[in-house]
Amino acid sequence: MLVFDSVSRQYKDGTIAVNNVSLQIPQGEFCVLLGPSGAGKSTLMNMINGVVAPTSGSVAFCGEIITKSNMRQFQRQVGMIHQQLHLIPRLSVLHNVLSGLLPERGFWRSFFKFFSKEDQIKAFTLLHEVGLEAKHLQRRASDLSGGQQQRVAIARAFVSDPKVVLADEPVASLDPTMSRSVLNSLKSAAKHRDASVVCTLHQLEYALEFADRIVALRAGRVFFDGSPKDLDLQTQHAIYSLTQIEEKERVGKRGNEVAV
Amino acid sequence: MNVTEKKWQDWPTHQVITPKRIFFILVAFILLSISAHNTEIDKAAVDTSKAFLSAVGMGDSQVLDGAVRFVSKAFPIQISERTEISRIEGLDRADLPWFAYVEIGELREYDALDEKWTIEQTEYLVEPLGYLKKVIIKMWETIEMGFWGTLISVMISLPLGVLATKNYAPHRLVYTGARFWLSFHRAMPELIIALFLVLMYGFGPVAGVLALAIHTSGVLGKFFADEIENAPNGPQLALKSAGTSSLKVLRYAVLPHVLPAWIAYVQYIFERNIRTATVLGIVGAGGIGMELKGRWDLFDYDHVSTILLVIFITVLILEFGSQKLRTKTL
Numbered sequence: 405m406l407v408f409d410s411v412s413r414q415y416k417d418g419t420i421a422v423n424n425v426s427l428q429i430p431q432g433e434f435c436v437l438l439g440p441s442g443a444g445k446s447t448l449m450n451m452i453n454g455v456v457a458p459t460s461g462s463v464a465f466c467g468e469i470i471t472k473s474n475m476r477q478f479q480r481q482v483g484m485i486h487q488q489l490h491l492i493p494r495l496s497v498l499h500n501v502l503s504g505l506l507p508e509r510g511f512w513r514s515f516f517k518f519f520s521k522e523d524q525i526k527a528f529t530l531l532h533e534v535g536l537e538a539k540h541l542q543r544r545a546s547d548l549s550g551g552q553q554q555r556v557a558i559a560r561a562f563v564s565d566p567k568v569v570l571a572d573e574p575v576a577s578l579d580p581t582m583s584r585s586v587l588n589s590l591k592s593a594a595k596h597r598d599a600s601v602v603c604t605l606h607q608l609e610y611a612l613e614f615a616d617r618i619v620a621l622r623a624g625r626v627f628f629d630g631s632p633k634d635l636d637l638q639t640q641h642a643i644y645s646l647t648q649i650e651e652k653e654r655v656g657k658r659g660n661e662v663a664v
Numbered sequence: 665m666n667v668t669e670k671k672w673q674d675w676p677t678h679q680v681i682t683p684k685r686i687f688f689i690l691v692a693f694i695l696l697s698i699s700a701h702n703t704e705i706d707k708a709a710v711d712t713s714k715a716f717l718s719a720v721g722m723g724d725s726q727v728l729d730g731a732v733r734f735v736s737k738a739f740p741i742q743i744s745e746r747t748e749i750s751r752i753e754g755l756d757r758a759d760l761p762w763f764a765y766v767e768i769g770e771l772r773e774y775d776a777l778d779e780k781w782t783i784e785q786t787e788y789l790v791e792p793l794g795y796l797k798k799v800i801i802k803m804w805e806t807i808e809m810g811f812w813g814t815l816i817s818v819m820i821s822l823p824l825g826v827l828a829t830k831n832y833a834p835h836r837l838v839y840t841g842a843r844f845w846l847s848f849h850r851a852m853p854e855l856i857i858a859l860f861l862v863l864m865y866g867f868g869p870v871a872g873v874l875a876l877a878i879h880t881s882g883v884l885g886k887f888f889a890d891e892i893e894n895a896p897n898g899p900q901l902a903l904k905s906a907g908t909s910s911l912k913v914l915r916y917a918v919l920p921h922v923l924p925a926w927i928a929y930v931q932y933i934f935e936r937n938i939r940t941a942t943v944l945g946i947v948g949a950g951g952i953g954m955e956l957k958g959r960w961d962l963f964d965y966d967h968v969s970t971i972l973l974v975i976f977i978t979v980l981i982l983e984f985g986s987q988k989l990r991t992k993t994l
Contacts, residue, residue, distance in 0.1 A: 453905055454905075455905060476907050477907075479905065479906055479907035480906070480907045482906070483906070484902065484905055484906060486898070486902055488898055490898040490899050490901065490902035491899065491902075492899045492916060492917050492920055492921070493899070493920075493921070494920035494921055494923075495916065495920045499916070503903060503908075503916045503917075504906065506903065506906075506908040506909075506912045506916065507906060507907040507908050507909070507912075511909070511911060511912065514912050514915065514916075515912075515915055564906070
């Protein structure tokens, strides 16, 4: 359903973020992009979203190539879960979820927060599915815990019945238990709707646990592409060391006064 | 060793009094003196000291005379209303207004031809709280002026404020135009706008309301725009990347964030508008200021002090009330 045909992207400063990548992501697949930062994960994702255009090659969605002119139409079929959540802090949980429907609703209706009963029930279903309760509905998003906020973000991404959901490091700021249950919610929500998920992660163990398919990237090239079962130990080690190096760099950067 | 020792003793010491500093202080003093003379600060100093001397019984003072002229007439404050009964049409003596009574008084008139005083007996209707009532009604009108001035100002500044943001203006020229328009509104003081509007709409509160609305829309619009520009970008981007139009993004991702600050601004402007509305009457733009100006020109200082007291109490109540409201909403 989603086809990358030898896609490359070079930024103005000369860095090649994505180098000749070809991928096919079928309907309903949970695909995890693995790799250190700078490997091109986000660039690849933003191409589906229309934020970044490939410098060569093409991205096709349901057989149609994404261009600038039909980008809006594709954006509506893509749900997005961001790393820093990007919920609207002072808005209620319910309306945060319903804000995913805004592109398809009229201006005045949305201005007065007038959403039909069906829309609201849809939101309820999703919120229930990801493990939230009626008492959370009217709370402000900022009053929820990090894991709960990420669940609201998942509900928002799915409320417009997207065909693809992009999740950019959805569990980056969560503890392991919370991460597992959030990824579980994401996966089951996608399964119920037969939507594909493209999810970037940097923990190999979550990828092995949840992914239908793992695409590991290094320096803009595909380094491994296959199901977790096909991932032999040697490659696992290679990926693991890649992500570990990055982890060390991150820690080093944060505490560099001590480290250096 | 000895040579080096000598060296640091010869290092320049820090001088407090230098010719340069003396020169600067002198120049500043001369400039300040000229400016003080222009603004009659010297006269004020002389007159004020004269007033103090006069208060302890030495010499005369114009300042003290003026103050005494006001204060001696200002107290006790006048809260009753006296009207000649012959001027009231269709007064039913059996059914007077509440607490009102009829008083017989003398009307003295000087006949310049006969060089004689004629004394006429007339009846007055006295309403003990009549003038206070009138002032309070006028004050209420002033508060209403402030309210409508604020409301219209919000209606002008909301669209202008949105257009005056870099991220939501449809074009850079629109942005510049809106910013310019807002600063134009801001740059004109209410009293001057009111002068023009009185010419156009005639005496009355309309001119005052519009003057307030025009001036404060410039202030509010700038505040609104700055708030929108400083709103966090993440939530806006999240909605935008899903294909949401920018007006809806404004409604959902920006408005909830900026609303508390906007409410605080509007509250402040409302409070300020009421304070300003009390003055606008002086140029004939309605409200309590018109009554104040009228009584002042008639030297009715006892009435003036009633008006001032009512204004003072109203402003106090408003300040207290808005403080309570602010702690509640924020």
